[in-house]
Amino acid sequence: MKSVPNRILLLLSLLGFASALTIVFYPLFKKPIHTSVASSMRLKIPRIGIDAAVESVGTSPDGAMDVPQNLDDVAWFNLGPRPGAVGSAVIDGHSGWSHGIPAVFDNLYTIQKGDTILVQDQNGITTTFVVRDVKTYDPKANASAVFTSSDGKTHLNLITCTGPWSAIQKTHVSRLVVFSDMEK
Amino acid sequence: MVIVTMVMTMLASFASPLIASAATTPSLGSAATYGILSSTYTNTTAGTTINGDVGFTTGPALLPGGTHNNYGSGSPYATAGSDQANALSNINNQACTFTFAPGAIDLATDTTHGTIGVYTPGVYCTSGPGAASIGTAGIILSGIGTYIFKIDGALTSVANSAVTLQGASACDVFWAPTQATTLGADSTFVGTNIDASGITLESNVGWKGQALAFGGTVTTVVDDTITVPSCTSQTPIPGGSGTAGTISGGCLWTGPNPCSSYGPQPQKIQIAPVAIAAVPVPVATLPNTGLPPDTKNNTSSVIIISSLSALLLITYIVRGRKIS
Structure with missing residues (x-):
């Protein structure tokens, strides 16, 4: 020195x-990547502070459900039923952090059975769902129980990533799925 | 007097089928509830409203406003596609009641078919091939009955033009171009347009009818509104409901399409409960929604760099004091 x-x-x-x-x-x-797109549908989970615009997605080229463009938004799987229609509607969102800001579903793992999930449609009508179960899946697991149902009832399922990051697979090792039923 | 009455009755019985055979409203089946039926629906700007079902396999970046009981490719999307093809086949099989001269035609200024800008029920055909446009003056569809425009080319409407109903019903107006449809900004349009070559609505188009482009693309730009007309008696099974499972017994309308504004009244028969199968929802694999951990934050890096910098600065200051 x-x-x-x-x-x-x-x-x-x-x-x-x-x-x-x-x-x-x-x-x-x-350039911010947390900017939300304008959308007339919103997803709200009051207890854990989630209030997000809903994008519309199909599948990616590898056959997986696509993901929202913006980290602040969630995305509805438009090849299945809409939230509030009979069947299993599916919404996913990012987890993790970017530039010191958490993504929309970063704290989804704190959701509990009995929590309320609200979906407000383009007409301002709100449909209420109640969390029935929370499960973790392998990313390549058979996901038919997530995307389909045959009980004639109305469900909403939320998906995000969970578990350690795999540098080899470039993804987290598990998927967190929240199952909810429309409030009667 | 009795003879006169009998003759008039006979004339009426002959005349009615002759009028009805001029143009008849095809059944749209499951497609009747769709404001947009497409393979790809493109909508990138907020403000568009679709009051009716929206069918597609590749969806829009931005959800349109309005009320849709069916959205996407769920049932009855596939059936609606077949029914669209059946309706187009019906239209193509109907004989032309008036054929324009070969070449492109402006429906708003043409005088060969009758009064300029005014059309009565019938099957109007272009030939040559010949595109059709609706000019600034617009057109009026005058009188109760079915209107079919079979266009051997593209269909366009210019900005601020209008199709106006004068005694006609939006349920009975059909457009069948063989090439793409483009509706100009701030224009008003009426009827069911069956066009798998593609349908584009420029900004602020008001449309009472249906954009049926199963196999093609429908594009809305901004502030467009499509409202499916209420043709309630066209519903195939009144009283039935549900997309899967069992439909309860109800009444089935038979005979000519009851949505048609004239012609023989439909008959009603009782049907037994029927079972229908749901179109399965495609099962995707689970999405990759996680972010790599190295983007979480850089707090530790900032602390280390700041500490080293502070150490260097202190050393610099201490040396400076020793020298002085």
Whole structure:
């Protein structure tokens, strides 16, 4: 340290502070990815503070349900029934953090049986669902119980990722599925 | 007097079928409830309202407003596609009551068919091939009956044009172009358009009818409104309900399409309960919704870099004092 000239010390110090400031403030200037799209349908889970716009998705090329474009939004699987129609409507959302901000379903794991899920449609009509069960699935598991039902009742199922991150598979090792039934 | 009455009755009995055979309203079956029936539905801007079912396999980025009992490719989407084809076949089999001169035709300014801008019930056909357009002056559909426009080409309407009903019903108006349909901004349109080549609505189009493009693409731009007309007696099984399971017994209308505004009255027969099967919902694999953990935050990096910088700064200040 004694052999380093004073000017170099000052320069390194200033560069260090500049780097720290860049790390802190860079996300504020980067194009935001948490911006929500305009949508007339909303999903609300009051107890855990979720209130999100609902996008509409089908399947990705690999046959998986597609995911919302924005981290603040959730997405409805438009090849199945709409929320409130007979059958199993499915909505997914991201979990994890981006630039210090949690994604919409990052705390979905805290949901409990008996919690209320609300879906407000484009006409402002709200349908209420009550959580019946919470399960974890392997990503490649048979998901027919998530996307279909044959009891003639109205269900809403929520999906997000859970478990450790697999650097090899580029995904979390499990999927969290919340099963709910329309309130009678 | 008796003879006169008998002759008039005979004339009436002959005249009625002759009028009815000019143009008849085809059955739309399961497609009757769809405001949009397509393979791809594109809608990227808020403000569009569809009051009726919306069918597609590739859906829009933005959900349209309005009320839809069926949305997407669930039942009766596939059946509606077949029924659309049947309705188009019915239309194509109906003889033309008037054929325009070969080439493109502006329905608003044409005088060869009758009064300029005014159309009475019938089957109107272009030839040549010939596209059809609805000019700024618009057209009036005048009188009770069925209107069919068979167009051997594209159908377009210019901005601010209007199709106006004068005694006609939106349930009895049909358009069957062989190429794409484009409706101009701020225009008003009426009737069922069967066009698998594609249907595009520019901004702020008001349409009482149906955009049936099963196998093709329907595009709405912004602030468009499609409202399916109320043709309640066209419902095949009044009293029945449900998309899967068993339909309770009800009444089935037979005979000519009861949505048609004239012609013989439909007959009503009692039917037994019937079972229908639900179209299975496709099962996708579970989505990958997780974010990689390294994007969580960089708090530790900031602390380490700031600490090292502070250490360097303190060393610099201490050295400066020693020198002075």
